[in-house]
Structure formats: C-alpha cells, structure tokens
C-alpha cells in the first residue's frame with residue numbers, strides 16, 4: 236500500500252513538473268522569451284539526474300536512498316525526459332542532422348530503458364517457471380555434459396535394441412539441438428517454440444519405434460526438455476546482463492552529444 240502510494244506520488248510529481256514546464260514554455264513564447272532555453276536546461280538536468288543512477292549503483296554502500304526508490308525516480312524521470320524533449324523541440328523528429336542524432340540517442344536510451352524495465356519485471360518469474368536453477372557461466376558446460384549423456388543414451392539404445400531408427404533421428408535433428416543453446420530469438424519473446432519443436436521431433440519418430448526404443452525416447456525427450464530450460468536461462472540471464480551494455484553507452488553518448496549541442500547553441504548565439 237505504502238509502495239503504491241509512493242509510486243503514485245512520484246508519477247503525479249513528474250506530471251506536475253511537466254505541467255509547470257509546459258506553462259512556463261508557453262508563457263515564455265508569448266512574452267517573446269526563449270522557451271527552448273528553459274526546457275533545454277531542464278532536459279540537461281534531468282539527463283544528468285538519470286545518469287547519476289550509474290554512480291548510485293557503484294556507491295551502493297553509501298546511505299543515499301534505497302535502490303528501489305532510485306529506480307522509481309529513474310523510470311519516472313526517463314518518461315519525463317521524453318515529454319520534456321518533445322516540448323523542447325516542438326515535434327517528434329527534428330530537421331537538422333545533428334539534432335536527428337540527438338533525437339535518435341534520446342529515443343534509443345529511453346527505449347532500451349523501457350525494455351530493461353520490462354525484462355527485469357518479467358524474466359525472473361519466467362525463469363522460476365522453468366524449474367531449472369543454474370549459474371549463467373556454467374550453462375555451456377551443462378549443455379556439453381547433457382550432450383554426452385544423450386549420446387551415450389542413443390548409443391545404448393542402438394546396441395540393446397539393435398535398431399538404428401532413434402540413432403538416425405538423433406543425428407538428423409536432435410544432434411543440432413544439443414550442440415549449443417538454441418531458439419534464442421524465440422526465448423527472448425517468451426515463445427514456447429523450443430518445446431513445440433521438441434514435441435514435433437518426438438511425434439515424428441515415435442511411431443517407427445518399438446516399445447523398447449520408446450523407453451529410450453522418453454528419457455531423451457526428458458533431457459531435451461531440461462535443455463530447453465537451460466536455453467531459457469542462457470537467453471534470459473544473458474539479456475538481463477547484456478541490455479545495460481547498450482543502455483549505459485547510449486547514456487554516455489547522449490550526454491556528450493547534448494553538451495556539444497549546448498556549446499554550439501551558445502557559440503552561435505554570440
């Protein structure tokens with residue numbers, strides 16, 4: 236309840252700040268003052284505030300507010316930045332080349348931020364649903380051990396049942412699957428394509444197998460489903476680690492480009 240109230244309060248404050256800036260920008264244009272100067276400096280202050288999140292994370296031992304509170308201010312500030320940017324330029328896409336670069340950087344930073352926010356909210360829950368627990372760095376080794384286990388199983392099936400059907404099917408399709416993490420793009424969007432693909436592989440070969448071979452196929456599919464869980468972890472944990480490697484450099488580029496833009500504007504104004 237308290238957390239909801241706090242969230243509501245921060246978003247309403249962001250709205251009030253925007254309302255105030257909107258009013259000030261209108262007032263400035265009516266009195267023939269430069270509205271861009273007001274909105275521009277506010278935009279820079281907001282961007283610097285958002286970028287300070289990086290420093291907050293590095294100095295987590297200092298008592299400068301909870302990470303959760305910072306994130307709340309950061310997301311509200313990130314959305315406010317977009318609105319203030321529109322107020323500053325007066326349209327969605329500016330005309331000049333340098334201004335377009337600035338627009339691209341601001342949109343890309345905000346979009347990667349929204350993407351990161353969504354995955355941080357949704358991925359951990361989905362990872363729990365896989366029923367698999369694994370450290371990211373261990374996944375390639377786990378996949379390789381699983382592959383050895385599966386290949387032993389297929390060889391055993393061929394020797395004991397004296398039939399090559401499952402072995403051939405493995406070489407033609409499942410060997411590809413067990414070689415490394417698969418279905419990256421499907422997992423990113425939470426699609427169950429990996430599981431469906433496994434069901435298809437199961438159905439394609441099951442009808443040609445004897446009862447003895449089917450016992451081996453069941454074990455193989457069980458291992459393949461475990462591998463699907465590993466793949467999900469590989470993708471989700473990778474994306475959760477990797478998105479900041481885009482969001483943060485974009486922030487740096489945005490700040491540098493903005494400072495250069497301010498310098499240029501002031502030099503031309505002289």
Ligand code: HEM
Pocket residue numbers: 282285286287288289290292302306309310312313314316341344345346347348349350351352355479482483486489
């Ligand atoms: C111009 C806009 C933005 C700038 C300059 C900016 C900058 C930053 C910076 C510097 C960090 C710290 C990264 C680190 O060192 O780990 C960060 C993290 C983050 N940002 Fe943004 N950001 C912006 C917009 C947004 C928006 C709009 C959202 C979401 C709606 C967002 C969501 C996040 C999240 C979820 C994190 C990671 C928090 C964590 O790891 O706990 N950002 N951002």
